[in-house]
Amino acid sequence: DAKTTQPPSMDCAEGRAANLPCNHSTISGNEYVYWYRQIHSQGPQYIIHGLKNNETNEMASLIITEDRKSSTLILPHATLRDTAVYYCIVRVEPGGGADGLTFGKGTHLIIQP
Amino acid sequence: DTAVSQTPKYLVTQMGNDKSIKCEQNLGHDTMYWYKQDSKKFLKIMFSYNNKELIINETVPNRFSPKSPDKAHLNLHINSLELGDSAVYFCASSQSVPDTQYFGPGTRLTVL
Numbered sequence: 001d002a003k004t005t006q007p008p009s010m011d012c013a014e015g016r017a018a019n020l021p022c023n024h025s026t027i028s029g030n031e032y033v034y035w036y037r038q039i040h041s042q043g044p045q046y047i048i049h050g051l052k053n054n055e056t057n058e059m060a061s062l063i064i065t066e067d068r069k070s071s072t073l074i075l076p077h078a079t080l081r082d083t084a085v086y087y088c089i090v091r092v093e094p095g096g097g098a099d100g101l102t103f104g105k106g107t108h109l110i111i112q113p
Numbered sequence: 114d115t116a117v118s119q120t121p122k123y124l125v126t127q128m129g130n131d132k133s134i135k136c137e138q139n140l141g142h143d144t145m146y147w148y149k150q151d152s153k154k155f156l157k158i159m160f161s162y163n164n165k166e167l168i169i170n171e172t173v174p175n176r177f178s179p180k181s182p183d184k185a186h187l188n189l190h191i192n193s194l195e196l197g198d199s200a201v202y203f204c205a206s207s208q209s210v211p212d213t214q215y216f217g218p219g220t221r222l223t224v225l
Binding site for chain 2 (some may be wrong): 105
């Protein structure tokens with residue numbers, strides 16, 4: 001799986017949009033971009049994933065650049081409960097294997113009141 | 114209903130003991146996993162298992178062994194516990210397609 005680079009920490013004001021960047025310059029054509037987060041003392045939680053088109057669900061939006069070398073996770077209206085470590089993970093297409101996720105260090109997002 | 118559950122939530126034991134952590138998922142998924150999160154918060158895959166294959170991370174000592182009595186359960190057995198085994202262990206499950214993983218709440222293991 002391709003390696004990802006994320007800033008170690010970010011702050012965002014409550015109610016504002018949180019934009020979390022991720023670089024994955026070595027991504028392959030069959031690799032998807034996944035985002036998970038881990039709230040303190042809880043298990044990781046799936047947020048969203050995409051291949052090349054932008055994606056949106058009830059939690060967040062995922063913007064992938066045209067060359068697919070980077071992406072941005074957007075939490076449109078951040079709340080205090082969104083404080084967590086956010087992991088950007090690149091991996092082979094779903095169903096490509098029963099291997100586990102490779103977590104990096106992630107970005108510690110702190111939502112300020 | 115809890116999708117992925119683990120027991121116990123906390124486990125404190127002495128070095129050299131043998132212990133087990135249980136995991137159950139009620140999502141009907143066909144693949145289950147065990148992850149270890151150490152004191153530095155690095156989260157690493159230990160095993161993944163479905164009814165076809167067991168994939169073992171080569172860095173996992175053979176004192177650790179997963180056992181699956183049925184598709185909904187994947188238990189983790191640890192023999193001869195060592196101080197370095199202290200960590201939070203997470204179970205997860207997914208369907209092969211799509212393979213979004215759902216994690217349990219974790220089991221904090223402390224070896225004294």
